[in-house]
Amino acid sequence: MKNKKHLFLIAFRQLSQRKRQSILSLAGISVGVMVLITAISLMNGLVESFVQKIINIAPHVLVSGEKMLPLVPDQLIKPGKNSEVNFIKNVYRSDEEVIKNYKKIMDLIEQDSLVEMATPLVGLNTIGKFGTTTLPVQLFGIIPSSQDKIEKFKKSMISGNYDQLERTPDGILLGTSAAQDFSAKVGDRIQIVANNGNIFSLRVIGIFSTGINDIDGNVYVNLKLAQNIGGYPPNEVTDIYIRVNNLKKDYLVADNIKNLTNYKAITWEEKASSVLALFKMISMIVYFLVFFVVLVAGFGVANVLITNVLEKTRDIAILKSIGFKKSEITVIYIFQGLIVAIIGAAIGCLLGYGMIEILSSIKIASSSSSAVRADRLLMGKNLWYFTFSFGFAVLVSLIASIIPARNAAKVNPVEILRGEK
Amino acid sequence: MNDIIIKAENVNKTIVNKNGGEVVSTTILPDISLDFRRGEFSAITGPSGSGKTTLLYLIGALDMPTNGRIFLEEKEISAMKEEELAELRNEKFGFVFQFHFLLPEFTALENVMMPMLARGRTTVKRAREKAAELLKQVGMEDKQNNKPNQLSGGQQQRIAVARALANDPIVLLADEPTGNLDSKNSENIYSLFEKLNRENNQTIIVVTHDEHFALRTHRKIHIIDGKIDQDIRTKEPGSSIQS
Numbered sequence: 001m002k003n004k005k006h007l008f009l010i011a012f013r014q015l016s017q018r019k020r021q022s023i024l025s026l027a028g029i030s031v032g033v034m035v036l037i038t039a040i041s042l043m044n045g046l047v048e049s050f051v052q053k054i055i056n057i058a059p060h061v062l063v064s065g066e067k068m069l070p071l072v073p074d075q076l077i078k079p080g081k082n083s084e085v086n087f088i089k090n091v092y093r094s095d096e097e098v099i100k101n102y103k104k105i106m107d108l109i110e111q112d113s114l115v116e117m118a119t120p121l122v123g124l125n126t127i128g129k130f131g132t133t134t135l136p137v138q139l140f141g142i143i144p145s146s147q148d149k150i151e152k153f154k155k156s157m158i159s160g161n162y163d164q165l166e167r168t169p170d171g172i173l174l175g176t177s178a179a180q181d182f183s184a185k186v187g188d189r190i191q192i193v194a195n196n197g198n199i200f201s202l203r204v205i206g207i208f209s210t211g212i213n214d215i216d217g218n219v220y221v222n223l224k225l226a227q228n229i230g231g232y233p234p235n236e237v238t239d240i241y242i243r244v245n246n247l248k249k250d251y252l253v254a255d256n257i258k259n260l261t262n263y264k265a266i267t268w269e270e271k272a273s274s275v276l277a278l279f280k281m282i283s284m285i286v287y288f289l290v291f292f293v294v295l296v297a298g299f300g301v302a303n304v305l306i307t308n309v310l311e312k313t314r315d316i317a318i319l320k321s322i323g324f325k326k327s328e329i330t331v332i333y334i335f336q337g338l339i340v341a342i343i344g345a346a347i348g349c350l351l352g353y354g355m356i357e358i359l360s361s362i363k364i365a366s367s368s369s370s371a372v373r374a375d376r377l378l379m380g381k382n383l384w385y386f387t388f389s390f391g392f393a394v395l396v397s398l399i400a401s402i403i404p405a406r407n408a409a410k411v412n413p414v415e416i417l418r419g420e421k
Numbered sequence: 422m423n424d425i426i427i428k429a430e431n432v433n434k435t436i437v438n439k440n441g442g443e444v445v446s447t448t449i450l451p452d453i454s455l456d457f458r459r460g461e462f463s464a465i466t467g468p469s470g471s472g473k474t475t476l477l478y479l480i481g482a483l484d485m486p487t488n489g490r491i492f493l494e495e496k497e498i499s500a501m502k503e504e505e506l507a508e509l510r511n512e513k514f515g516f517v518f519q520f521h522f523l524l525p526e527f528t529a530l531e532n533v534m535m536p537m538l539a540r541g542r543t544t545v546k547r548a549r550e551k552a553a554e555l556l557k558q559v560g561m562e563d564k565q566n567n568k569p570n571q572l573s574g575g576q577q578q579r580i581a582v583a584r585a586l587a588n589d590p591i592v593l594l595a596d597e598p599t600g601n602l603d604s605k606n607s608e609n610i611y612s613l614f615e616k617l618n619r620e621n622n623q624t625i626i627v628v629t630h631d632e633h634f635a636l637r638t639h640r641k642i643h644i645i646d647g648k649i650d651q652d653i654r655t656k657e658p659g660s661s662i663q664s
């Protein structure tokens with residue numbers, strides 16, 4: 001049993017004898033593996049590019065003005081003391097969610113060694129007006145120099161000069177979608193209508209395109225101006241964006257902030273959870289369908305083996321009569337399944353590679369309805385797509401081979417050799 | 422000199438078949454006892470359906486008796502497991518069948534090598550040399566690289582004989598080896614058997630319908646209805662057999 005070369009040879013010769021059928025089932029495996037690799041690449045490419053973009057240009061942790069717990073009144077009453085607390089309701093915009101004394105909060109946040117940097121923002125829902133176009137627009141007040149460290153606007157500028165924003169108190173930066181919606185270009189003056197009806201006339205100093213539709217629909221101004229538009233005092237902002245230096249520990253940063261400040265802090269995974277969940281579900285459906293393709297290919301392998309066993313009962317009987325053991329007969333047919341699977345899967349890997357190359361080189365019209373815009377399919381490329389697909393196809397074929405191979409071992413040589421043809 | 426290498430004791434073979442709903446059991450060999458000596462060339466004859474093939478397969482460990490015991494060189498083969506039987510068939514027995522059962526995908530030489538490779542005890546090189554030698558013995562040295570479908574029935578049967586001899590079997594078993602051959606080819610096979618017995622002292626048990634040939638062997642066992650009807654030793658093992 002040590003040397004299985006002769007078993008392999010028998011398996012191989014029998015397969016070569018039935019060329020057409022063997023090649024057909026081999027092709028089935030190849031196609032299955034190719035489709036599997038392509039699907040994995042496509043789905044992973046989508047998710048990875050999305051995640052990569054988010055990691056690069058979105059805050060890893062986002063702190064917002066929403067209080068996690070009411071600070072009043074139970075926390076003010078020390079247990080066991082019979083003290084009385086007078087709670088005066090804050091009459092100043094209690095419905096707004098703001099971070100008060102944001103500089104102090106930021107100091108607290110930046111003490112965490114996991115935090116790389118933090119930057120304050122004021123986010124407002126406003127109305128934008130340009131020419132005849134009037135549209136609701138999400139406006140953010142930022143500190144341009146530190147905001148750039150998170151959202152990389154400077155790199156994404158398609159016209160204008162990002163640095164100019166800091167020097168222009170009435171400057172406004174447009175995302176490319178927003179610019180398109182208003183048909184505005186650098187140098188134009190856009191009107192922003194605040195909630196209280198005040199109108200601010202702002203000069204477009206640049207247009208950027210990050211590729212993430214959510215961000216590209218926004219407009220950006222200096223923090224002070226936004227506080228002005230929104231009617232916030234200088235020590236109030238609505239959000240703080242944070243970059244961490246270890247992405248795997250972003251949840252620790254968020255937890256820490258929640259504990260320290262009582263403000264709501266969420267990680268990028270939580271923020272993108274609905275999109276990520278959607279991706280996950282689409283992936284599952286695709287993998288499920290592809291799984292069946294490979295399964296059908298496995299049936300192809302089983303089919304070759306079943307016919308081979310049926311047509312080769314005579315040969316099996318001969319092999320048994322010259323001393324081949326049941327286990328050796330089984331191995332012969334398992335080998336047949338494996339030969340078809342391995343060659344088929346290897347070809348499938350090559351085809352899959354080619355498919356990825358072709359698909360990732362085709363230009364497509366970018367769609368603004370997807371989460372991430374791109375001018376071509378974002379295909380993932382990773383060795384594990386190939387090893388996984390290869391392994392999966394071989395495993396399926398191996399399982400498909402077991403029953404026919406066992407039937408082969410069960411052939412009773414006596415009845416066949418007796419020669420009652 | 423008369424050492425017994427195969428011994429069958431009260432062997433019974435009954436086959437149970439399920440025919441639709443009812444179970445039909447057929448006794449092919451009711452109770453047979455006989456033994457074979459080393460170097461003996463025996464012929465088993467008898468009418469069709471008398472149980473010759475069944476008996477031969479039992480002796481050669483291809484089949485198991487329902488009752489009774491069979492010994493090969495004092496080891497009871499009727500008590501062995503499937504794995505051991507396979508090894509026995511490989512090492513101790515050589516089979517030749519009525520239909521020249523060769524593996525169609527392999528050349529004559531490779532077919533003869535197969536029993537040697539089965540247990541992996543020899544190297545491929547040694548197996549090839551031995552196979553070539555055996556093919557020479559059966560007069561097929563010039564057909565080494567032919568596939569079975571490029572050979573005549575008689576040629577295929579000689580190669581089957583060479584294959585049966587591959588592992589120097591204790592006993593060569595043949596079931597109507599000339600049943601599918603014309604008289605000239607039949608004569609070739611018979612002479613080959615005689616030569617093997619004479620020159621190598623090869624023990625041979627052959628089932629045949631050919632009464633004339635049966636008389637040329639050392640011993641003629643006639644079977645009717647699974648029972649020994651006649652068992653005559655015409656010559657002593659080792660004595661020359663004249664054609």
Ligand SMILES: Nc1ncnc2c1ncn2[C@@H]1O[C@H](COP(=O)(O)OP(=O)(O)OP(=O)(O)O)[C@@H](O)[C@H]1O
Pocket residue numbers: 415418436438447449467468469470471472473474475476
């Ligand atoms: N699987 C089986 N089921 C039922 N009956 C069987 C089976 N195998 C063999 N027989 C019967 O057993 C008897 C003996 O068969 P066997 O093949 O041993 O005869 P044989 O003497 O070799 O005949 P032949 O000269 O025709 O080859 C026959 O009647 C046959 O029909």
Ligand SMILES: [Mg+2]
Pocket residue numbers: 418473474475596
């Ligand atoms: Mg017979």
